[in-house]
Amino acid sequence: MSNILGVSAANNKEIYADAIVIGAGFAGLYAVYRLREAGLSVLGLEKAIGVGGVWYWNRYPGARCDIPSLEYSYSFSDELQQEWNWKERFAAQPEILEYLNHVADRFDLRPHYRFSTTVTSAAYDSATGLWTLQIEGGGQCRCKYLIPAVGSLSLPKAMNFPSIEEFAGPVYHTSHWPHQKVDFAGKRVAVVGTGSSGVQTITTIAKDVEKLYVLQRTPCFSVPARNCPADPVIDARIKSNYAALRNKARSTASGFAIDEATKPAHAFSEVERRAQMERCWAEGGLEFGGKIFSDLVVSEEANEIVAAFMRDKIAEVVKDPKTVELLTPRSYPVGSKRMCVDTGYYEVFNQDNVELVDISESSVEFTHNSVIADGRTLEVDAVVMATGFDAMTGPLLKMNISADGKSLADAWEYGAKTMLGVMVAGFPNMFLITGPGSPSVLSNVVLSIEQHVNWIMDLVSFMEQQGIASVATTVEEQEKWMGHVADLAEGTLFTRADSWYIGANVPGKPRVFMPYLGGVKTFAETCAAIRDAGYPNFNFQYANALSDRSVDA
Amino acid sequence: MILTIFYPVEQMTRFDEDYYVRTHIPMAKSIWDGLLDYVEMISFSPAEGQMSPYRMITVMRFTSADAFAQAMADPRMAELQQDVAVFTDSQLVAHVGARAAASD
Structure with a gap:
């Protein structure tokens, strides 16, 4: 052969x-x-x-797509898009991997x-x-x-923590996660990084671990995903004219089948602006940025309005004022770094077993059983690196x-x-x-x-x-x-x-x-x-x- | 009866382990439902630094000599054999043996 x-x-x-x-x-x-x-x-x-590519490697707990799966999928074969039924609005990694395996089989x-x-x-x-x-x-x-x-x-970006070699426990990188389930029950875990992978991992493992230290250098802006089980009625409606959804997506800037914002922030009254932001927030997802105001990433003023709105959302959820302050992004415009999409990320910081550790100013060192950060020595059983990619x-x-x-x-x-x-x-x-x-x-x-x-x-x-x-x-x-x-x-x-x-x-x-x-x-x-x-x-x-x-x- | 299948590899031999584990072996198990005691797949992945003249060695123990004979006579054997080309171009070698007398 x-x-x-x-x-x-x-x-x-x-x-x-x-x-x-x-x-x-x-x-x-x-x-x-x-x-x-x-x-x-x-x-x-x-x-x-x-x-599977990225969906083969990134098996970390909570790994999930940020784009609705009906859109984050191939359009080249109508048979394929008709026969595949997504289970959730935003598919989790195992389902996307299953989909890609199906594609590989189906098209030989x-x-x-x-x-x-x-x-x-x-x-x-x-x-x-x-x-x-x-x-x-x-x-x-x-x-x-x-x-x-x-x-x-x-x-994955090279790990810039030379002393990680000293650490005796397991070190996991989100993008090279083991195929077997990692059991964090009763474990003290440090997660380094609060980008998309970090946010998803933190939110998912927080309920299992005995203690979770979240090591954060720069806080993210995060939008609620509003994930939910797929609705057969909505899916059937989309599939009855799937081409319309795909064409709509292709007619936008982002490639999302959404009604992109056409009006700048200043075209709204203050009350309307608030309503527009609340509406987009309630709908959730990464598309938040594309729907809200047409000048979100060009006007400092518009950007600051949205940033302030998102900062308020953090303060509404998180109870400890010091944690609120650390979680609040102030050093860059919203959207200029990849926005995160979460399911209960901020709520996690109200749990007694979760602690946010600021590493913006200090280096991070490891010993055989602990991580030293922000002047504190924190004993941990495992380390998760969610430190991003080159x-x-x-x-x-x-x-x-x-x-x-x-x-x-x-x-x-x-x-x-x-x-x-x-x-x-x-x-x-x-x-x-x-x-x-x-x-x-x-x-x-x-x-x-x-x-x-x-x-x-x-x-x-x-x-x-x-x-x-x-x-x-x-x-x-x-x-x-x-x-x-x-x-x-x-x-x-x-x-x-x-x-x-x-x-x-x-x-x-x-x-x-x-x-x-x-x-x-x-x-x-x-x-x-x-x-x-x-x-x-x-x-x-x-x-x-x-x-x-x-x-x- | 123990059927052992060797998949020898040279440089650039094609072998789709994921498919093998997820689809091919489950297909064999379903065709030989009730006839097998166990299946053990031993992977030697060069990407994991496990060098071997074989990419995979699979050991299948049948419940009896009769079960083995029944398995080999199954009309779906052709389907199983055709599926091999989907995951590999290795010239597989299969040996039928029995448990050594001294083992318990």
């Missing part, structure tokens, strides 16, 4: 496929599906033993994949027009098209990608540069999915993934039809695009926060605002216009002509 599906393997040591997709998450699975349907031989490589994607397979390098050689990938433990693969579908939040660029740079001897790390020395978040100048035939410079993490990412893969497939089909061997974007096009991405960010409050959007969470990482802020609708229109114009200013090299030929509009 070594030549199954058109992928040829000589002694199983070197494999050639037209396309190699790295990753078996939402992006990788869909890319494999589309490439195969287009008649290309395709090989998938995945480090984990199974499919598994046989394309080699699991437990880690790519250690990927090098393009313009003489052959091929990528060569080295695999950990030996073995290599070659391909024409390389699609690193490695995700934006998949490489976002967007980390997983790509870790793979040692190079082209004709020039590394991606060098190309991105002063920050990530791409064209549309899809292509990188100097790296032909490599297509990123939701890369830096695309709406990616500031959108409903499944919708963005489908849009990216669809666009890539249009380009690949064009190349195959035209007998084109390679495509690359130019430095000029890339500079223009990244200039546009930066201009969009410059006019907003996003640049006021030390966020992972800008690389600020990783010491030494270049500070470049990475997500595209023009919204998914405008982004998709821009991509489509480039395609429709015949890919102007792309460098195409034809298979039977060695000279470069540009296809002009």
Whole structure:
């Protein structure tokens, strides 16, 4: 069976496929599906033993999607979206993993994949027009098209706590959680970090642990999820015209099927403003930010109104005034760091067994049985690290990608540069999915993934039809695009926060605002216009002509 | 009767452990319902640093020689064999043995 599906393997040591997709998450699975349907031989490589990507690794207690599952799901197959029934408004990790396994089975994607397979390098050689990938433990693969579908939040940030080595008890990272249930009953646990993973973990384990220390550096803004069991009546109504929901999502900035705010905060009277905020708060979810006021992330005044509202919500719930003060974010605009979505997060701090520890000013040290923070020695049995990711660029740079001897790390020395978040100048035939410079993490990412893969497939089909061997974007096009991405960010409050959007969470990482802020609708229109114009200013090299030929509009 | 299945691997052999554990073995168990004492799957994952010429070794003990014969004669055996290509391109090796006389 070594030549199954058109992928040829000589002694199983070197494999050639037209396309190699790295990753078996939402992006990788869909890319494999589309490439195969287009008649290309395709090989998938995945480090984990199974499919799922981020939903394979992040098995921490309370791991759950922040986007309604009816929207955070594939739209490419109507049969699929009709037959799958979500159990809750926001699916928990096991259900999303089950869904992705179902997708892999339903579309027969598994046989394309080699699991437990880690790519250690990927090098393009313009003489052959091929990528060569080295695999950990030996073995290599070659391909024409390389699609690193490695995700934006998949490489945990290196732990910056040298003394953690001293700690004798178990240390868990939320993104590498054990497959077996971890029993915290009767245990004293320290959780480091209060971003999305931290908030979900804290809220879930607080009821099990004997004592929970929450180590917080920067407080988050968090919106109630208002999660609930799926309502069969609502689901049936949506499924009777699913395309309408999907189209609505695609017509927005965020990729959420919501009525996005059209009016700025000052267009409301004070009473109306209050009502608008209460209404959005009552509806809950991450979409809160998109629905409330049109100028939330551009006007300091509007932002402060919402921030004050959210701060009041914390004070309404949490009883201890000192804890309220520590939990209250004041150092950055609301929305400029990833908002959290919770189910009873603030309530947890009224429990006798939960204590908030401020680590904004002091270092964190570990001994064999305790954590030392804020001048106190706290004995603990286990530590949970919810310290985040080397976002967007980390997983790509870790793979040692190079082209004709020039590394991606060098190309991105002063920050990530791409064209549309899809292509990188100097790296032909490599297509990123939701890369830096695309709406990616500031959108409903499944919708963005489908849009990216669809666009890539249009380009690949064009190349195959035209007998084109390679495509690359130019430095000029890339500079223009990244200039546009930066201009969009410059006019907003996003640049006021030390966020992972800008690389600020990783010491030494270049500070470049990475997500595209023009919204998914405008982004998709821009991509489509480039395609429709015949890919102007792309460098195409034809298979039977060695000279470069540009296809002009 | 003990059926032991070895999945030898070279570099780049395809093996989908998740599918094997979640789907293939449950399928075998359902086809051979009532005929098996136990199934033990032993994984050697290079990603976990467990190096072995085998990616997986599965030990299936049948309740009796008759049960084993019945299992092998099941018409759904073809379905089970076809499913192998879904998760691996390893040229599996199966051996039938019995418990050593000295073991209790």
